[in-house]
Amino acid sequence: MSKQFKYKLSYLFLLGLSVLATDVAYAAEPLISLKDMVEKTITSNPEVQARYHKFLEAGYEQDTVRGGFLPKADLVSTYRKQEELVKNTSNTQIPRMNNELVLRQMIFDGFATSNEVKRLGHASRVRYFELQSAMQSTSLEFVRAYLDTLRYQELIQYAKDNYVIHKQLFDRIQERVNAGVARKVDLEQASGRLALAEANLLTETTNLHDVTARLQRLYGELPPATLEVPTLFHADLEPSSEAALKVAYRQNPDLLSTIEDIQAKKNEIKTNESRYYPQLNLQARKNLGTSSDGRYSNSAADLLELTMNFNLFNGFSDKNSISTAAQKLNGAHDQRDKACIDTRQLVTVAYNDVKQLTEQRVYRTKHKTSIENAREAYRKQYDIGQRTLLDLLDSENEYFQAKRSLTNTEYDLQLAHARTYAGQGELLNKIGAQRGNLPEYAREEYLDNENVCQALAPVQIQIDKAALVADAKPLANIYPSMAKPVTPIATPVVAPAAAQACNVQTITDRVNDWASSWRQKDADRYFRFYADKFAPEAPLDRATWEKQRRQRLSTNGKIGLKIEDLQVSCDGDVGKATFKQGYTLTTFKVKKVADTSCEVCNMQRTPTIAYQDNANKELQFQNESSDWKIIRELVK
Numbered sequence: 001m002s003k004q005f006k007y008k009l010s011y012l013f014l015l016g017l018s019v020l021a022t023d024v025a026y027a028a029e030p031l032i033s034l035k036d037m038v039e040k041t042i043t044s045n046p047e048v049q050a051r052y053h054k055f056l057e058a059g060y061e062q063d064t065v066r067g068g069f070l071p072k073a074d075l076v077s078t079y080r081k082q083e084e085l086v087k088n089t090s091n092t093q094i095p096r097m098n099n100e101l102v103l104r105q106m107i108f109d110g111f112a113t114s115n116e117v118k119r120l121g122h123a124s125r126v127r128y129f130e131l132q133s134a135m136q137s138t139s140l141e142f143v144r145a146y147l148d149t150l151r152y153q154e155l156i157q158y159a160k161d162n163y164v165i166h167k168q169l170f171d172r173i174q175e176r177v178n179a180g181v182a183r184k185v186d187l188e189q190a191s192g193r194l195a196l197a198e199a200n201l202l203t204e205t206t207n208l209h210d211v212t213a214r215l216q217r218l219y220g221e222l223p224p225a226t227l228e229v230p231t232l233f234h235a236d237l238e239p240s241s242e243a244a245l246k247v248a249y250r251q252n253p254d255l256l257s258t259i260e261d262i263q264a265k266k267n268e269i270k271t272n273e274s275r276y277y278p279q280l281n282l283q284a285r286k287n288l289g290t291s292s293d294g295r296y297s298n299s300a301a302d303l304l305e306l307t308m309n310f311n312l313f314n315g316f317s318d319k320n321s322i323s324t325a326a327q328k329l330n331g332a333h334d335q336r337d338k339a340c341i342d343t344r345q346l347v348t349v350a351y352n353d354v355k356q357l358t359e360q361r362v363y364r365t366k367h368k369t370s371i372e373n374a375r376e377a378y379r380k381q382y383d384i385g386q387r388t389l390l391d392l393l394d395s396e397n398e399y400f401q402a403k404r405s406l407t408n409t410e411y412d413l414q415l416a417h418a419r420t421y422a423g424q425g426e427l428l429n430k431i432g433a434q435r436g437n438l439p440e441y442a443r444e445e446y447l448d449n450e451n452v453c454q455a456l457a458p459v460q461i462q463i464d465k466a467a468l469v470a471d472a473k474p475l476a477n478i479y480p481s482m483a484k485p486v487t488p489i490a491t492p493v494v495a496p497a498a499a500q501a502c503n504v505q506t507i508t509d510r511v512n513d514w515a516s517s518w519r520q521k522d523a524d525r526y527f528r529f530y531a532d533k534f535a536p537e538a539p540l541d542r543a544t545w546e547k548q549r550r551q552r553l554s555t556n557g558k559i560g561l562k563i564e565d566l567q568v569s570c571d572g573d574v575g576k577a578t579f580k581q582g583y584t585l586t587t588f589k590v591k592k593v594a595d596t597s598c599e600v601c602n603m604q605r606t607p608t609i610a611y612q613d614n615a616n617k618e619l620q621f622q623n624e625s626s627d628w629k630i631i632r633e634l635v636k
Contacts, residue, residue: 034146034230037219038433041142042135044220051134055127062120068113071105099288107306110277111270119267122260125441129257132425135435136253138218140422143230143431144415145215150227151411152208155404159201162400166190166197169396173389186389193393200400230414237420241351241457244420248347249453251425255343258336259450265329272325275318278310340453343423348457350419355460357413364406371395371402452520502570502628507621510628511566511577514619519561521553531622531629557610560584575621575628585611 042048079097106113170190176182215223238244249255285303311318378395381387421427428434510529517526527546536545553559562582569576587610620632 031226031228032224034143034228035432037146037223038139038142038428038431039435040220041218042138042428042433042435045138045218048131048134048138051127051131055124055131058120058124058127062117062124065113065116065120068106068109068116071103074102074104076100076102101286101288103284103286105282107280107282108277109279110274112274115267115270115274119264119271122264122267125260126257126264128439128441129253129260131438132253133257136422136425136427139427139431139433140418142215142218143418143427145211145218146223146227147230147411147415147418148211149208149215149223150229151407152204152211153227154407156201156204156208158400158403158407159197159204162396163194163197163201165396166194166393169392170194189389189393193397196397237351237354237417241348241460242455244351244424245344245347245453245455245457247426248343248424249340249451249455252339252343252423253425255336255339255451255453256447258332258339259447262329262332262336262450263446265325265332269322269325269329272318272321275311275314275321278308281307281309283307336450337452343453344457347420347423350416350423351457352460353416354413354420357409357416361406361409361413364402364409368399368402368406371399375399454520454522454525456525502573502575502621502623504568504570504575506628507568507570507575507577508566510621511563511568511579511619514630515561515563518553519559521559523550523553526553529630531624531631534629534631534633537634555585557585557587558607560586573623577619577621579617581615581617583611583613583615584609 077099170187170193173182173186173190177184177187212223238247283303283305287302375395375398378387378392382389382392418427421430514526514529517529526549535542540548560583564580564582566577566579586607616636618632618634618636619630620634621628622631623629
């Protein structure tokens with residue numbers, strides 16, 4: 001055995017030990033799960049921490065105001081020197097030096113303290129839901145960076161493979177050019193494609209560097225070298241975007257925080273109204289000692305007193321403070337409506353992305369497989385001279401792009417699931433992560449009563465490809481576009497839906513939704529429940545009936561619609577619902593409830609029933625455009 005061969009064996013042996021040691025080191029490194037990383041993020045991220053301390057601050061602020069229910073004790077020391085205009089007789093001289101223990105207890109303050117405690121309780125819940133929103137948004141941002149890190153790690157490997165292949169092809173062509181069996185222009189072509197492969201590799205490494213920095217900002221430290229590939233985002237979603245919206249409207253923290261803010265503003269109005277009431281306070285003074293010249297003075301006696309303070313005029317400040325709080329309440333309602341709109345956009349867009357990317361992944365997979373087969377065939381054909389170098393380079397580039405597109409689609413699909421869950425307030429639950437030391441609040445009734453969000457989502461566009469091809473122009477080179485042009489206002493081509501059988505539960509839900517749109521005075525939604533062929537009872541025509549209904553829905557006041565004894569039956573593709581309908585229109589008037597000089601404090605807003613009606617009604621439904629709509633409305 002030669003000496004050089006021994007050196008080679010030694011080198012290979014040491015190299016094998018090095019690789020083995022590296023593999024053992026990676027195997028010994030524990031794999032940190034996505035759940036653990038998310039929990040660390042929502043516990044230590046500065047933005048989330050700031051929201052957490054705001055929540056704690058709100059709780060202490062409520063406890064501070066709650067102290068108004070408890071007595072207050074003060075030690076008061078006084079020293080006085082007063083001119084003696086009258087000689088002291090019968091020990092009436094006021095003590096020059098005195099120490100007193102003063103106890104005060106609020107008896108009645110017009111419910112100001114109790115309403116302020118309630119207001120700050122709702123304000124604390126506002127901060128709680130803002131904290132939940134911060135955790136959801138930070139978790140979504142972290143998941144986005146986490147998935148992008150995995151994405152670019154995979155894309156870098158594709159770029160490396162692409163570079164190696166182009167470098168090998170370049171070297172091979174260079175050898176053939178030097179041997180005189182290939183043209184120099186082929187070498188220029190291969191050189192250009194090699195430069196493109198190097199640029200792609202540099203781009204992917206830069207992207208990985210940037211997303212790692214983004215992940216480090218959220219996580220607080222550099223992520224581990226090996227990341228867990230998440231699979232939880234492939235869970236089933238709700239069957240429709242409307243169903244997904246209903247989940248979001250029940251638990252989206254941004255929406256719930258605005259509803260809690262509405263309750264806080266209502267209590268603020270009540271707190272300001274307390275200034276119209278008298279205030280009663282009980283006070284006790286205990287003398288702890290007096291000077292010698294006032295030892296027996298009447299002024300040194302202990303004292304117990306009940307005081308009442310009733311403000312008669314305060315420069316209209318009290319009235320204006322109530323008006324200010326009322327405008328804050330109006331603003332809180334506007335913020336609630338904005339949260340409804342924002343949540344609807346976030347959830348519907350993310351939900352549509354899930355559906356579209358799920359279908360797109362099938363096509364991307366098929367494209368990658370087909371290009372991979374064609375690439376292998378091109379290589380063999382190039383070796384025997386049936387394909388040009390340009391064909392070979394094009395197939396390599398298209399295969400590289402096909403792999404990139406498929407990978408991006410798969411990670412975009414997972415991110416679309418995460419965005420949908422975040423919009424629903426469910427992302428942390430789906431991951432299984434949670435933050436400790438947070439209370440669990442019971443769901444209050446006002447969270448549903450103040451929720452006026454409508455689960456109406458845009459219709460997802462479905463293209464009838466068979467009809468598109470059948471209606472296309474004849475294949476010819478003179479046509480730049482095969483499909484016939486469409487106007488911007490054209491509706492998407494939808495295949496006619498087959499007639500659906502009537503379902504009792506479906507008709508029941510439609511009746512309840514119809515009644516809900518009437519109560520909420522949503523005219524556009526209300527008229528969508530009626531079929532195109534609907535005709536009202538004589539003597540009204542469709543235009544007159546619609547004008548009459550719009551006037552009723554636009555009337556000032558609160559509409560009450562009560563449905564009793566609802567009975568639903570089905571006959572083929574026709575559904576019938578009969579029920580007793582109670583309709584009321586309540587308006588509000590400001591009345592003077594007492595005859596005193598205080599005009600403001602004796603005005604009260606009282607409800608008045610402006611109109612009331614009871615009737616037996618029958619609604620007949622038929623399926624139209626994949627939806628059950630009213631074709632007849634009878635009043636018996």
